[in-house]
Amino acid sequence: MGRKNVTCTFCDNLCSLAANTRDDCVSLRPANPEILQICPKAHMWEEYQQHELRITKPLKNVGKRGEGIWEEVSWNTVLDEIAEKLQGVIAKWGAEAIGISECAINHGFGGITRRFMNCIGTPNYIAPQHLCMGNTAQVHRATYGWYTTANWDKADVIVYFGQNRGSELWPGEYFKLKSALKRGAALIEIDPKTTETASLADHHLRIRYGTDTALLLSWINVVINENLYDEKFVAENTYGFDDLKKRVQIYTPQWAEKACGINAETIRLTARIYAGAKAAIIPWGVVGDMQKNSTSMLRCQCILRAICGYINVSELVFGPATGFITNSELAGFDLLSNEQKAKQLGTENYPLFTFKGGSHYEAALHEVGIDHYPDILGCSCMAHPPTLFAAMREEEPYAVKAFFAVANNTIMSYANQQGIVDAFMNQELVVAFENVMSPTAQLADYVLPGDMWAERDVLGPQLDVAPVVTFSEHIACPVEECKDWYYVVKGLADRLGLSEQFPWQDSHALHDYRLGKLDETWNESPGTVIPLTPAAFGKFLTPTGKVELRSTVLESLGYDPLPYYLEHGEEGVDESEYPFVIFAGYRERPNYNTCLRHIKALRQRQSEPLLFINPSHKDEYDLEEESWVKVSTTLGSIELMAHLDDTQPPGTLRIPHGWWKPEQPQGLSADLSKATQHNDGVLFSDADWNLDKEQGVVNLRGGVRAKIEVLKTQRT
Ligand code: SF4
Structure with missing residues (x-):
């Protein structure tokens, strides 16, 4: 019997697993004993490896x-x-x-x-x-010079923007969340919909889709105007506080109430809870990465972490790692x-x-x-x-x-x-x-x-x-x-x-070159994670050497250096013709992005792409559970199966990401195995009107409008 360390990449949680081999059978379990169970997808590796649809020759x-x-x-x-x-x-x-x-x-x-x-x-x-996450990284870099990582061990207040974690959705973070809540941490979940994670929250703010930036700006307004910020940190480590203070004066809780549909008192209360914590965290979540106001939203999160004094307390800013040939x-x-x-x-x-x-x-x-x-x-x-x-x-x-x-x-x-x-x-x-x-x-x-x-x-x-340096061995x-x-x-x-x-003849020679600085080789490596020392500079790696509340990088690129809020929306679209607001990019548990739909046991759990819609629209559209529905934007149409869900806000549609049917015929004449019939990317424009101004990221989270038509039968 032997033990190996492997990293599952069936999704972006990249779980570290221990693989035990006995008589040619491999069993997998989480390498970290604090993670109580492995999600079922990793166990499908042999079916994936041997699958009849696997490409095995050039x-x-x-x-x-x-x-x-x-x-x-x-x-x-x-x-x-x-x-x-x-x-x-x-x-x-x-x-x-x-x-x-x-x-x-x-x-x-x-x-x-x-x-x-x-x-x-x-x-x-x-x-x-x-x-x-890449666009989050750019904003963190513009503010701190590097990326911030939440320190879960200390967290006493957690703010989530739409994250729904579970034993199959980022299990590592899910178990950290459960343990933080057990020791008394408070959870503020900002999500229009009730989810498994939202139901654990002390405060669940059912915000209007795509308006998170309005909420965050008004939190900054409350934190500054009620003097809840960390004056010492701001004075010693930040650049542009006075400009920020002036900018957020218009973003009062009353203003935000109209923009995002959250009561002004709740906005004040939650801003005070965040600022009053000893060690609050705002962990990364994808919702902020796919909005019309993405850059401003992420800037607001960065600013709040800094002015409330959480940098290098519960929000760790590492510098570039040293001691290894990095990517x-x-x-x-x-x-x-x-x-x-x-x-x-x-x-x-x-x-x-x-x-x-x-x-x-x-x-x-x-x-x-x-x-x-x-x-x-x-x-x-x-x-x-x-x-x-x-x-x-x-x-x-x-x-x-x-x-x-x-x-x-x-x-x-x-x-x-x-x-x-x-x-x-x-x-x-x-x-x-x-x-x-x-x-x-x-x-x-x-x-x-x-x-x-x-x-x-x-x-x-x-x-x-x-x-860190990680090792994943073949099994x-x-x-x-x-x-x-x-x-x-x-x-x-x-x-x-x-x-x-x-010059490296194969991957092992390349690994040895990269490990050389650590005096290791692949064959002699410990096979487990090696923590690297991040460079500590005593300053931030921004042009001013400070946390830039006013971004000199954005300014010199010709953008507004301070965060702001733009109403999203499609110019010229007739809202009576396209009455729904759509939220796309939703990830289902039995698959990952566009992958794993050919794995039988996973597909049985999720056989068709589901459209979440509030049952209040049932009569108007003659809609039933499992009706096939054509969803159209001004760009294109796809077909999805209706799932009536009363936690989905009326007037909105939730669209799953990345649907195609690997078992279906291939090629352009066959709709690319139904990708052109089901994938959310068909609906969303990548023209300038639908992009975040600074980074050009596509808005998938509120703002694009759609209409629906119930189909008599599904097109095959
Ligand atoms: S959550 Fe599941 S699929 Fe994702 S990396 Fe972990 S074991 Fe693999």
């Missing part, structure tokens, strides 16, 4: 794009052909004509894709973190010329995310001896996804003609799905690195069979947000010809004359 599309006439080819042939086509695109269109969308946690290699891109000369990298160092951003960096798509319209935004921290970093480009969440210098897709589609401001979807179901992971499909159709080369024939892979010229988490040795984490061998992502990168790099920049 495939080449020999028909038209989207027709899906596949021919098996060897790895050598596929890498030769891709390398040759890449050279052709670079020669004809320039290196910037190559775009990549990647989810590094899915393949286990942080930094290596950026290194490859930096070496070939393209800045056009995107990642789904644009809509999930950012491996990426080697200095390998990309300034001329190519300046071509990054999004630099002009939404620069906070891009190299241009990142350049504002360089002086502060150099002052403390950091000479590489620390990339908190694998995206601190990425292109703007809608601008990249537009360049692929319309060839403006220049053409992007080759695209890699790396462990990422790109067409379903961003807004304006049809626009992304059109972008793919205008490419000279599309490559997908995948486990199953996702709707994105169905549009590729080459599909490369990737390994899965149980089959690989992973040195991580893949994002530099946590100052099975890759099936047939599945390979790890480094094999692909190395194979292409060698063919493109970049061997010097990729």
